[in-house]
Amino acid sequence: MTPDEEREFLRRRKARNWVVAGTLIFFVVLFYAITIVRIGGQG
Amino acid sequence: MTVALLAHNADETMASTAIQTAPNATGTQMPTEWRDFFTLTKPRVMTLVIFTAICGVLAAPGSIHPVLGFTAILAIAMGAGGSAALNHWWEADIDAGMKRTMNRPLPGGRMRREDARDFGIFLSAVSVGLMGVAIGWLAAALLLGAVIYYAVIYTMWLKPRTPQNIVIGGGAGAFPPLIGWVAVTGEITAMPLLLFAIIFFWTPPHFWALALFVQSDYAKVGIPMLPVVAGEKVTRRQIMIYTLLLAPIAIAPWYIGGTSWIYGSVAVVLSALFVALAMPVFTRMRADEDKMLPEKALFKFSIVYLFVLFAALVADRVAAYQGWIA
The missing domain is CATH 1.10.357.140 (UbiA prenyltransferase)
Known part of the structure; x- marks a missing residue:
């Protein structure tokens, strides 16, 4: 792998990791909110 | 279908080798963006x-x-x-x-x-x-x-x-x-089934109007699109048939009592315009250096039609649930 390829490799992996992390956090919050609504009997 | 699936999978094995992101000399695969x-x-x-x-x-x-x-x-x-x-x-x-x-x-x-x-x-x-x-x-x-x-x-x-x-x-x-x-x-009732039917019957005139003026490569790859397989005349007739089928279905939520006059009047006007724009597409044939203006007009209007029709439905129902109309 050339230095340029390695930089690109790391950039892509880092960007994907951020997107996966953001998606996971979003779903944690969403499931928490769904649970609160369901338990509260508002669904 | 099973035969087609198996044939496709055999093709896929070859194709995936051909088109996948190529690993570099060290065998490392570049992550997909x-x-x-x-x-x-x-x-x-x-x-x-x-x-x-x-x-x-x-x-x-x-x-x-x-x-x-x-x-x-x-x-x-x-x-x-x-x-x-x-x-x-x-x-x-x-x-x-x-x-x-x-x-x-x-x-x-x-x-x-x-x-x-x-x-x-x-x-x-x-x-x-x-x-x-x-x-x-x-x-x-x-x-x-x-x-x-x-x-x-x-x-x-x-x-x-x-x-x-x-x-x-x-x-x-x-x-x-x-x-x-x-x-x-x-639960599934008549109203949501009518909403399903509206989009179902709206799609053919919307897409085929586009297919008449956009040159696509579908024929090259073996997908039997109607204008390619059956020709322009049949496509124009099919556009008219589906437009005429769409009109009563779009107005149906009103006359079955599912909506008020707000949606009903919008649906009547929009459907009349849709039929009026489909008519010249149905009756004419492509000429030399044709700009295909009726087809382009029908395609553009079909997008407006769906958005306005559904927006009118929401406005109608929200007004009814809020008690603003009877």
């Missing part, structure tokens, strides 16, 4: 899916907690995205042969074919599970049906086999308002 995964979900198509799903949720009688309403629309969007990714996976070879689609992530060589398939299955499965757990299993079953309808029945089975593929494909796009409505009410 996250934007390419997003592209797989066909975001532009999804705007219509989200819009009609929101209309289904807002127009349905009864109420839903905003968190659950948002979750229902999210699940519908994810299901649409998942089935779109499966469509990309299955049609990678076809996409590679057409100018419009040759730069998509798979034919562009920016993603491995198996990754698109796994992403599509994962997204679809999560969408159905989310809908079932948060909203209800009837809406989840409809969502699963929509994914199977688009990814398997339409994409894999009927699209390459019949020139009526657009009619069948219209069914897939017709699911979102039905699912949105059922997410609120928990």
Whole structure:
């Protein structure tokens, strides 16, 4: 792998990791909110 | 169908070798950009899916907690995205042969074919599970049906086999308002079925008007699109037939008593305009150096038609539920 390829490799992996992390956090919050609504009997 | 699936899988083995992102000299695979995964979900198509799903949720009688309403629309969007990714996976070879689609992530060589398939299955499965757990299993079953309808029945089975593929494909796009409505009410009644029917009968004149003035490469890759297989005259006649079928179905929510005069008057005016614009498309034939203005006008109007019709439905129902009209 050339230095340029390695930089690109790391950039892509880092960007994907951020997107996966953001998606996971979003779903944690969403499931928490769904649970609160369901338990509260508002669904 | 089984034979076709097996033949396709054999082709896929060769194609995936040819088009996957090539590993470098050290054998390391460059990770796919996250934007390419997003592209797989066909975001532009999804705007219509989200819009009609929101209309289904807002127009349905009864109420839903905003968190659950948002979750229902999210699940519908994810299901649409998942089935779109499966469509990309299955049609990678076809996409590679057409100018419009040759730069998509798979034919562009920016993603491995198996990754698109796994992403599509994962997204679809999560969408159905989310809908079932948060909203209800009837809406989840409809969502699963929509994914199977688009990814398997339409994409894999009927699209390459019949020139009526657009009619069948219209069914897939017709699911979102039905699912949105059922997410609120928990039951299937005449109104959500009419919303399904409106999009189902709207799709053929919308798409075939476009197909008449845009030169596509479908013939080159063996997809039997109606204008290519049956010719312009038949296509123009089919546009007229589906437009005439659409008009009473679009007005039906009013005369069965599902909406008030607000939606009814908008539906009557819009449907009359649709028929008036389809008429010249039906009666004329292409001339030399034709600018295809009637076809372009019909296509543009068809987009306005659907958005305004569904917006009118929501306005009508919200006004009724708020007690502003009888």
